[in-house]
Amino acid sequence: MKRGAKRRIGRALIVILAIAVAVPAGLIVLYRFVPVPLTPLMVIRLAEGYGLEKDWVPLEQISPHLPASILASEDNRFCQHLGFDVAAINRAIEAARDGERLRGASTVTMQTAKNLFLWPHRSFVRKAFEAYLTPMLELIWPKRRILEVYLNIVEFGPGIYGAEAAAQYHFGKPASDLTAREAALLAVVLPNPLELSASSPGNYVSSRAATIQTRVQQLGDTIDCY
Template identity: 60%
Template sequence: MRRLWKALRWLAVLVVLLPAGLVLFYRAVPPPATPLMVIRSFEGHGWQRDWVPLAEIAQPLREAVLAAEDNRFCTHWGFDLVELRKAVDTWRDGGRLRGASTVSMQTAKNLFLWPERDWLRKGLEGYLTLYLEVLLPKARIVELYLNSVEFGPGIYGAEAAAQAHFGKSASDLSLWEASLLAAVLPNPLQRSAGRPDDFLAGQAARIRTRIDQLGPMLDCVR
């Protein structure tokens, strides 16, 4: 029993310290890869990614991503309780249970976890999100997100997406181009920012309008 308790104590220390060490490492060093990049490469999607600092990503893209994915990013601590309540209420009324994931939660998933939806992954995602919010500034979380998120088959991060879809640097993206890129995020394997259909164009227009509506709520990425 003493050996078992000793092993459990070491396991508890590992569970606490390992995530903290990884998050602090990524506070200073760009992640070399993500689990999704590896998985997609085995699926034959390729691997196009160029890390750029947040200052070299056009402000419209920073704003568009938050307008599309996480309106309250600048004010919450990793979890949007308003959206979580809405998701629970919708489920109770017989609707589909949605994730209500924040950008912080998506960043935790992108950096450390697998893409399939299951309760184990969601639990680990929530646990790791706490480390991101405690140990990283908001700007770094957005920087990690925008350099790791999937924008198309084999296309990861803002710079690779800007080059692939518009033939320009991420720093030169227009508001409309940024809105199109943000609009593909829910389904990057099926939608193309460079070849938008009517549905995608409509989503991008709504995102562009939403940026104006949010105003100072996006100040942490300006």
């Protein structure tokens, strides 16, 4: 390859890298103050034939039972870590070494980064981008904003995004009126919102929701940093 061609390729790679760094950083700064209008997952689900139901509401208009249930279920060290739960990651590594089923160690901050910018299917490339974006969220946003954005863009059902749309779809009420039981049911479906239902819970969803309610009581103030 000629020297001139190598230089052009090198410049192109530098430009691509600069864009990859600048665009997410700029959007993170913007979304610190304004609602997120659309996410890649929403576009993907639309292409797959699902609808798009969402209604952004501030955190104070969401029942406190919901963030408490989600943190108890998904990330009970949210208030202590800086984006990565090192203890959970180490446990997942040890479990994998012992031949156990792969455990998730994704925090709410990591999930927010993924939902905000990335695609749903697991891959090392996606995880690398997720690891890059997560510290930026923790640096630029307070914990309250991370949780507020997460609760407004996360998928709670086929084409159902955010606490308000989920509460209306599953229970016919605003997110502000969710009970502890309803919030726990919504928290259960998050790992698999296309298969699990909060409004028509099977045995697993009902049992897991009861466990989450108990964990909320046990964790108490340790998950109250928002």
